[in-house]
Amino acid sequence: MTKRVKAAIYQAAPVPLCIDYGIERLIEQVGDAIDIGAELIAFGETFLGGYPLWLDEAPGAAIWDHKGTQALHSIILDQALRKNDPRLVPLQALVDASGIIVCVGGHERVRSTITNTQYIFRPALPPVLHRKLVPTHGERMIWGRGDGSTLEVHAADWGNLGQLICWEHWMPLVRAAMHHEGEAVHVAAWPTVREVHLVASRHYAFEGRCFVLAAGTIQDRSELLEGLARVGGDVDALALIKGMPEGQLQFGGSAIIGPDGVIIAEARADADLLIADLDLSAIGRGLAALDTDGHYSRPDVFELRIDRRARTGVANAIDGLAPRTRRKSDKPAD
Structure with missing residues (x-):
């Protein structure tokens, strides 16, 4: 029997900085996807909070002790999503009621560090999280690194x-780890799906024999200024953003790609809602020629080991770990 899933990409402008209002907007957008019959909807990188464009576009943002950069970091840290965040309860309720699956990225606070985290919201289950393993170039000024504990997939009725x-x-071992999970559909989250990003997404689809939703966003400098005003503003942050080029700074380019690497649907640089009916039987047909996790893997030559433990930096003396050394202050009283 042919298995199919109706998948969509919502290419839109995030609400920069103000995650509270961004969640409200996201719920409305998910409702739009439900109205057109989507079973799976994807949004671009850090859609909740917006991509930190000032790292690329604002002169001097990387200067040590830059007041504007510090102010924006503080705003995002305060707004960032937390574990079991009550602000996400209405979104989860909508997912539970409709049966839709929502893939969306956002800024997450892990203790006192911000991470770039992608979420899969699924009916009647907690979200699947993936934290970006390596922030790229200037992104290291704002995001910490993820670990192997969030390399997971969601087992939907129609596939992984x-x-x-x-x-x-572009991390070959990460791709190998994900291909081993047998993805039927993969969400590739980007700020803008530039030409070379589309190449990477098409390559992933062909190599992994899966459908890829390459999800990008659009963003204008004026929207950054509006987002800053929503969170109360800051004179240093305002000066930094005003130093950025005017006009559009992120340009969409989202695409839905088949397991043969062929583009099924593609957006341009404006707001769009892409949708496609994915015939998952195409995956099996493609695997006849190429299975990078199977008959093309040569496990007798190559082996990949993955550390899936959560790395918090602090290990307590529990669960079979060696007991800590007794300190003088631990000695029993006479």
Whole structure:
């Protein structure tokens, strides 16, 4: 029996900085996708909070002790999503009621560090999280690194759904790890799907024999200024953003790609809602020629080991770990 899933990409402008309002907008956009019959909807990188464009576009943003950069970091840290964040309860309720699956990225706070985190919201289950393993270039000023504990997929009725963020698609061992999970559909989250990003997404689809939703965003400098005003503004942050070029700074380019690497649907640089009916039987046909996790893998020559432990930097003396050394202050009283 042919298995099919109706998948969509919502290419839109995030609400920069103000994640509270961004979640409200996201719920409305998910409702739009439900109205057109989508079973799976994907959004671009850090859609909740917006991509930190000032790192690329604002002169001097990387200067040590730059007041504007510090102010924007503080705003995002305050707004960032937390574990079991109550602000996400209405989104989860909508997912539960409709049966839709939502893939969306956002800024997440892990203790006192911000991470670039992609979420899969699925009915009647907690979200699947993936934290970007290596922030790219200037992104290291704002995001910490993820670990192997979030290399997971969601087992949907129609097949496995996975996700990676931006330049992770040029990490060969990460691709191998995800291909081993047998993805039917993969979400590739980008700020803008530039030409070379589309090449990476098409290559991933062909190599992994899966459908790829390459999801990008659009963003204008004026929207950054509006987002800053929503969170109360800051004179240093305002000066930094005003130093950026005027006009559009992110340019969409989202695409839905088949397991043969062929583009099924593609957006331009404006707001769009792409949708495609994915025939998952195409995956099996493609595997006849290429299975990079199977008959093309040569496990007798190559072996990949993945550390899936959460790395918090602090290990307590529990669960079979060696007991800590007794300190003088631990000695029993006489």
